[in-house]
Amino acid sequence: MSDNPFRALPSVAKVLASPALAPAHESHPAAAVTAQVRAALDRLRDRLKAGEPLSADVDTIAREAMSALDAQSRPLLRSVINATGIVLHTNLGRSPLHEEAARAAYEAARGYLNLELDLATGKRSSRQSPVRAGLKAVTGAEGATAVNNCAAATVIALRAIAAGKEVVVSRGQLVEIGGSFRIPDVMAVSGAALREVGTTNITRLSDYERAITPNTAALMRVHCSNYRVRGYTKSVELEDLVALGRKHNLLVIDDAGSGQVADLTPFGLPGEPLISASVSAGADLVLFSGDKLLGGPQCGLIVGKADLIQRIEKDPLMRAFRLDKMTLAALEATLLLHRDAKKAVRDVPTLRMLTTPLAELKRRTESFAEWVREIPGVTLGVWEDEAFVGGGSLPDVSVPTVVLGLSAAGLSESELAARLRTGTPAVMARVQDGRVLLDLRCVLERQEAELLGALTIACAEHSPS
Incomplete structure (x- = not known):
């Protein structure tokens, strides 16, 4: 007999005929089974080359290939x-949905629904209608729309109202958050020109006013997301920014980030800016996330003046950024819970x-x-x-x-x-x-x-x- 251990390796055909692989032949394509058998034999050859004394048992190799096939068939996304x-x-998907929202998404996914159909008239309708009503109810805004995340909301809002023009932002609010999401980069994609004012720690109202030119379209406040500047620092209140905008006939955008709809201060948590407060303060557009403090699915929400919302919805990018039926269903269900603030805090998982x-x-x-x-x-x-x-x-x-x-x-x-x-x-x-x-x-x-x-x-x- 030869001392060459490689000669003892079984053929691919012999491993494929092993009873241990019988279930694989029924549940996997033949090409996939063969590929895993070849891979198992290749691994065995590598180990033999390394000098490991291994048995080339056919059934052992077949079971290894079977395990690889089973692992390959399991979804990578797991609970x-x-x-x-x-x-x-963030790495675990942010907000878990309320059971009603999850059920709404499931029902939308498993069948048909009136996504763009008015059942009363039988005519085509907007897929934004259900979430528009809910957003207006919980924020007090004139108009509302939804896109697939808050970055998309920023891009399409700026594109619709400030493409080719300047938007004034405090230097201390030019944030970068996870995934290299940078406000200056997002503004560049939108076609708006960034005009930064102030310093990292101090921005005054006069800084904004001095930056206004005939090419200025809007003043913008950006939520600082996951960082804070402490110590000697000063920023401009939204009400003052709105007053300056009115003085110069400029729009004011409030990128509110996490999107707090329910007041959590009675529970000992510090107050994030409430979306309804931004609307009441006179911001023309308020942008926020749906999967953070709202406790809904991933989406970017835009509320504000009705005529501006209409301009945004007419932008060609709206189709690229629009929500699918499952997300819309889950968002509508979440917004219905927020119509009763006490119920929302009690029932929305994130708030609870x-x-x-x-x-x-x-x-x-x-x-x-x-x-x-x-x-x-x-x-x-x-x-x-x-x-x-x-x-x-x-x-x-x-x-x-x-x-x-x-x-x-x-x-x-x-x-x-x-x-x-x-x-x-x-x-x-x-x-x-x-x-x-x-x-x-x-x-x-x-x-x-x-x-x-x-x-x-x-x-x-x-x-x-």
Whole structure:
């Protein structure tokens, strides 16, 4: 017999004939099965070249190919339990939808609906009609429209009213947020020319006024998103900017960012600018996100003067930026919840998470901890900590919270966090001071049993026998 280990490798045909691959032939295309068998054999050859003493068992290779096929068939997007305490976690999709909004999106997706049809007259209608009514009701604006995110809202608003003209913005508000989204770049795409005024920390009303020229179309205030300038700093109030705009017959745009519709100050959270307040202050257009403090799906919302909204909706880019039927359905359902402010704070998941009393969170965490203590090899404690809103909202404001800190015998904190992150269901936790921290603030109550199961599997597999 030859001492060459490569000669012992089975042929592709032989592996394909293995009973271990029989399910794959029924559920996967023949080309995909063959490709995974070839890949498994290639990996085995590489390991043999490295000098590893390996068995070239046909069924083992077939099972490896079968595992690869199964993994390839699973969706990359998976449900995740958010135990980080960051409510608007950008990497986890920001706001979870209320059940009514999720159901509305599901119903829209699974069949037909009157997306652009007036059922009363049988004639074509605007897909904006349902969300326009809701936005006007909760903000007090004359007109409203929606596009696919807040960057798109900024682009199309500036393009419609200021293309080829100047827009005056404070230098301290020329922000960059996640994904290299920069206000100057967005303005350039819109065709508007940026005229920056003031300094990073100080911008006065007189700075705006001195920058006004015959080519000026608008004055713009931009929400500073996920950063703050502290110390010796000064900015212009929106009311004063509106008065200056009226004096010079200029439009005023308020890019309000996170889009707070419900007042959260009674719950101990600092006040973000309310959209209704921006409208009342006289801003001609107010732009904000739908998937942050509104608690809805990803979208960019524009409210303001009706004639300006009409100009925006006539822009050719509106078709490129328009919302699909699922997003529109979820947004309409979310806006219906906001018609009753108390109901919104109680029922919209994002707002409920932000306003959960510390005492209630402590009771819930201690109750959950009693179940976790039953897991062999686990050491845990419960203490107060701080969480953050996330998503560019209330950037440096911490929210008092309660965490469950745990460690598992035989596992480092990073290993335990990785086991939770890659398990089913996936669990995102925090790692701090040698422990894995679980914050139940963002864990839906219906997820608690799943979280306990994920912890049990992650810890029990590696606990001492």
